[in-house]
Amino acid sequence: MAQLTFTPEQVQRYARHLILPEVGGAGQRKLLGTSVLLLGAGGLGSPAAMYLAAAGVGRIGVVDFDDVDASNLQRQILHGTDDLGRPKVDSAADTIRSLNPDVEVVKHRLHLNSENALEVFRQYDLVIDGTDNFPTRYLANDAAYFTGKPLVYGAIYRFEGQLSIFEPAGGTGCYRCLFPNPPPPGAVPSCAEAGVFGVLPGIIGSMMAFETIKYVLGIGEPLVGRLLIFEGMDMSFRRLNLRRNPDCPLCGDDPSVTGLIDYEQFCGLPAQEPSAVPAALARQ
Numbered sequence: 001m002a003q004l005t006f007t008p009e010q011v012q013r014y015a016r017h018l019i020l021p022e023v024g025g026a027g028q029r030k031l032l033g034t035s036v037l038l039l040g041a042g043g044l045g046s047p048a049a050m051y052l053a054a055a056g057v058g059r060i061g062v063v064d065f066d067d068v069d070a071s072n073l074q075r076q077i078l079h080g081t082d083d084l085g086r087p088k089v090d091s092a093a094d095t096i097r098s099l100n101p102d103v104e105v106v107k108h109r110l111h112l113n114s115e116n117a118l119e120v121f122r123q124y125d126l127v128i129d130g131t132d133n134f135p136t137r138y139l140a141n142d143a144a145y146f147t148g149k150p151l152v153y154g155a156i157y158r159f160e161g162q163l164s165i166f167e168p169a170g171g172t173g174c175y176r177c178l179f180p181n182p183p184p185p186g187a188v189p190s191c192a193e194a195g196v197f198g199v200l201p202g203i204i205g206s207m208m209a210f211e212t213i214k215y216v217l218g219i220g221e222p223l224v225g226r227l228l229i230f231e232g233m234d235m236s237f238r239r240l241n242l243r244r245n246p247d248c249p250l251c252g253d254d255p256s257v258t259g260l261i262d263y264e265q266f267c268g269l270p271a272q273e274p275s276a277v278p279a280a281l282a283r284q
């Protein structure tokens, strides 16, 4: 239940929100009463988690099974050099708590799969997909659909990024409406193989936090039913309208996906190392 009054520390901490008419006391209380599940404490998840924590989102669940590796530090700003070798969920929790003690961090150190995804998703109001491998992306899309949770989707590849919100209840389409099935094994290079410009996830991940907070507050026009495409090399943004695809295998008129699927075994990508969505971008 959302708290009704602010402590003097909270009045100071959230002062710049409280004076914004679009947020105010009611909005800030709403944020403090909101729970968000973050899939991946990596490149996208790092800035998203930090801005959500700073904004006072009351409960943040972090799903990640990896340990912090030196090659992560070029972009995964939740983690520092002293965290090398630590589980990312531990490093993430420490960073979030030092940023804002109002935030309860729930650590889910696990590989998201068809066995556990629904149970974890049900514990939160909204899910942010900060992973960037296809098995988890499809699993997250389907689990969000089956649990009726809004899914904030972001993806990056080299110098390009995408952003959207899939809202099962709104009938505005899902990731499978765009890309019905995962690419064949080996067709898509991982992030490690393709490279990623370090600040790019900072931009897309920050916008994921921006859209999440807008969505929670019910202000502005969230990217529901729209796909934002960012091209970093010429700093351009494009916006495409999305529609529910009647042939979508998940949310279409005659769905063939009626339960969660573990794609790991034949997708050809490691489930944990951040990769990307080049096929998604290439097919735009």
Ligand SMILES: [Zn+2]
Pocket (backbone or CB within 6 Å): 173, 174, 175, 176, 177, 178, 244, 245, 248, 249, 250, 251, 252
């Ligand atoms: Zn769909």
